[in-house]
Amino acid sequence: MLNKVNMPSDVKKLNIDEKKELASDIRKEILNVVSKNGGHLASNLGIVELTIALVSYFNVEKDRVVFDVGHQSYVYKLLTGRKNKFSTLRKFGGIAGFPRTDESKFDYFDTGHSSTSISAALGMARARDLLNKKYNVIAVIGDGALTGGMALEALNDAGISRSRLIVILNDNEMSISKNTGGLSQFLTKLRTKKLYVSSNKKIKKFVNKIPFIGKRISKRIGKIKNGIKEMIIPKMYFENIGFTYLGPVDGHNIEAMEDIFRRTENIDGPILIHVLTKKGKGYKFAEEEPNKYHATGAFDLTVGKQSSGKLDYSAVMGNKLVELAREDKRIVAVTAAMEEGTGLSSFAKKYPKRFFDVEIAEQHALTMVAGMAREGLKPVIPIYSSFLQRGFDQVVHDICLQKLGVVICVDRAGCVGADGETHNGLLDLSYLRTIPNMTIMAPKDFIELEDMLEFAIKYDKPIAIRYPRGGEGEYKFTKHNKIMLGKSEVIKEGSDVTILGIGKMTARAMEVAELLEQDNISVEVINARFAKPIDIKTITESINKTKLLVTIEDNSISGGFGEGVKASIRNCNIINFAYPDKFIKHGSVPELEEKYGLNKEAIYKKIKEII
Numbered sequence: 001m002l003n004k005v006n007m008p009s010d011v012k013k014l015n016i017d018e019k020k021e022l023a024s025d026i027r028k029e030i031l032n033v034v035s036k037n038g039g040h041l042a043s044n045l046g047i048v049e050l051t052i053a054l055v056s057y058f059n060v061e062k063d064r065v066v067f068d069v070g071h072q073s074y075v076y077k078l079l080t081g082r083k084n085k086f087s088t089l090r091k092f093g094g095i096a097g098f099p100r101t102d103e104s105k106f107d108y109f110d111t112g113h114s115s116t117s118i119s120a121a122l123g124m125a126r127a128r129d130l131l132n133k134k135y136n137v138i139a140v141i142g143d144g145a146l147t148g149g150m151a152l153e154a155l156n157d158a159g160i161s162r163s164r165l166i167v168i169l170n171d172n173e174m175s176i177s178k179n180t181g182g183l184s185q186f187l188t189k190l191r192t193k194k195l196y197v198s199s200n201k202k203i204k205k206f207v208n209k210i211p212f213i214g215k216r217i218s219k220r221i222g223k224i225k226n227g228i229k230e231m232i233i234p235k236m237y238f239e240n241i242g243f244t245y246l247g248p249v250d251g252h253n254i255e256a257m258e259d260i261f262r263r264t265e266n267i268d269g270p271i272l273i274h275v276l277t278k279k280g281k282g283y284k285f286a287e288e289e290p291n292k293y294h295a296t297g298a299f300d301l302t303v304g305k306q307s308s309g310k311l312d313y314s315a316v317m318g319n320k321l322v323e324l325a326r327e328d329k330r331i332v333a334v335t336a337a338m339e340e341g342t343g344l345s346s347f348a349k350k351y352p353k354r355f356f357d358v359e360i361a362e363q364h365a366l367t368m369v370a371g372m373a374r375e376g377l378k379p380v381i382p383i384y385s386s387f388l389q390r391g392f393d394q395v396v397h398d399i400c401l402q403k404l405g406v407v408i409c410v411d412r413a414g415c416v417g418a419d420g421e422t423h424n425g426l427l428d429l430s431y432l433r434t435i436p437n438m439t440i441m442a443p444k445d446f447i448e449l450e451d452m453l454e455f456a457i458k459y460d461k462p463i464a465i466r467y468p469r470g471g472e473g474e475y476k477f478t479k480h481n482k483i484m485l486g487k488s489e490v491i492k493e494g495s496d497v498t499i500l501g502i503g504k505m506t507a508r509a510m511e512v513a514e515l516l517e518q519d520n521i522s523v524e525v526i527n528a529r530f531a532k533p534i535d536i537k538t539i540t541e542s543i544n545k546t547k548l549l550v551t552i553e554d555n556s557i558s559g560g561f562g563e564g565v566k567a568s569i570r571n572c573n574i575i576n577f578a579y580p581d582k583f584i585k586h587g588s589v590p591e592l593e594e595k596y597g598l599n600k601e602a603i604y605k606k607i608k609e610i611i
């Protein structure tokens with residue numbers, strides 16, 4: 001059936017049995033491509049029927065659809081003219097893993113970070129009304145993304161707006177891990193019969209008390225329970241904040257969803273449609289362990305995802321934290337819905353009372369750890385670099401202003417590869433450097449990360465440790481000097497050029513040095529360790545000898561480490577290697593490093609030319 005479908009108009013022509021067949025074909029195609037390219041699997045398997053119903057009922061040629069996070073937009077891509085390119089998903093030059101307005105006219109808003117869809121959709125709806133246009137605006141948001149502050153702020157505003165806006169809540173009871181907060185408990189009540197039964201009882205009890213006719217009405221209540229379930233119960237929440245609530249509806253029943261979409265036609269103002277889906281639907285392994293298949297690398301379809309057994313920086317941080325927490329009972333760990341991704345699972349198991357998953361709420365998490373630090377705890381908050389962007393003001397206003405001892409572990413710093421623009425962590429060195437009272441470190445390898453974590457916990461002032469996605473590179477360091485505040489480390493002495501690497505780029509500096517030395521160019525290599533404060537003394541001593549300074553970082557050039565060094569060291573020839581001041585698209589890290597002249601060959605060539 002997928003062979004016959006390319007565009008939404010093709011989907012509209014299908015009868016219900018054909019749509020079901022299409023759903024099955026789409027699942028096969030997604031499994032086939034994601035098992036090869038990696039990507040977000042479970043969320044897409046869960047949203048197949050919902051997307052078919054959406055594309056089939058609405059006119060997505062003009063009706064705006066905004067996918068929250070956008071990781072679940074693969075089905076939509078398959079049905080909106082991108083089927084033939086689908087095998088290039090997340091590859092260099094291929095289609096992106098998230099909606100991209102520059103990729104298709106059917107993508108109405110770029111997403112990647114959570115909880116933005118309702119705000120964007122409300123903006124579009126208000127624009128439509130002011131410009132006297134006619135189309136639907138639909139935000140598709142998961143129950144995980146709904147826990148983000150922005151989504152709740154947007155619901156609050158949308159509720160009173162009276163703008164015609166449709167929010168489709170794709171409720172699969174999961175964020176990446178299980179949702180835990182109060183909102184998810186509320187949704188569970190809506191979902192299950194429990195609330196209905198107990199409210200039904202309450203209603204009967206109330207009605208029974210009405211003189212003369214109460215008992216008779218009470219008997220009839222049983223008969224109209226479905227009506228009550230749909231009309232009265234949900235009004236208690238969503239309708240009170242201004243939405244018309246429809247549902248819950250089975251998100252794997254295309255007909256039922258199309259039917260409920262039809263019912264929106266005569267409703268004005270904001271509407272929330274509650275759709276129940278199963279994450280990972282149709283692939284046994286993903287249904288059983290949806291968290292494992294939320295985002296995945298390539299894997300063998302028949303046996304499922306196997307652990308590579310390879311250590312990565314997140315796991316090294318998590319293991320070390322478990323060890324340190326044994327000795328220091330004041331250590332607590334906080335995550336914004338990224339327990340597994342940030343390597344905190346063993347900490348969560350070992351110290352459940354000292355572990356807090358606040359759901360997709362980076363801003364809240366950062367101010368909460370400030371409160372914890374204020375009262376004498378030692379909070380460690382691992383957070384992906386690109387998601388930390390959300391909490392910039394909280395780092396400034398709540399952590400750094402008060403010099404509170406919070407350890408921010410900036411995970412996935414640098415270029416992340418296949419997830420592209422929204423997920424690259426290329427700005428953290430720039431924005432963290434601007435904050436007074438902040439100290440920033442970056443380790444050259446796993447051992448240095450462990451040493452830095454130990455140092456940071458003892459430091460008792462705001463401090464960030466940034467490290468990349470994945471594991472160490474091929475270059476292995478043998479020596480690990482003690483970490484001292486603001487001190488860099490001279491790894492190799494030389495006399496013609498100084499190469500100053502930071503974090504994972506220290507290994508790159510050593511690789512480039514090896515190439516240059518083959519041409520009899522003598523290289524001094526310094527591991528910066530601290531991006532703030534910059535070790536001006538050691539760098540100055542080195543360039544007094546060599547007269548040429550090269551910096552290498554996996555951050556944007558704009559405001560990054562290299563620019564910081566340039567501003568601190570006067571009268572010196574400096575060349576900065578960094579990513580350009582651009583949003584860097586998806587591809588593998590080696591491909592992108594090649595494109596932007598950051599691999600060892602390119603850096604070697606450029607230095608040689610200059611020398």
Ligand SMILES: Cc1ncc(C[n+]2csc(CCOP(=O)(O)OP(=O)(O)O)c2C)c(N)n1
Nearest residue numbers: 043112113114142143144145174175176337
């Ligand atoms: C600001 C931000 N924080 C964290 C993430 C990582 N993340 C991507 S999807 C996701 C879970 C989303 O859950 P839900 O909205 O329920 O969608 P589902 O995958 O369950 O369909 C998280 C935490 C993100 N994309 N953006």
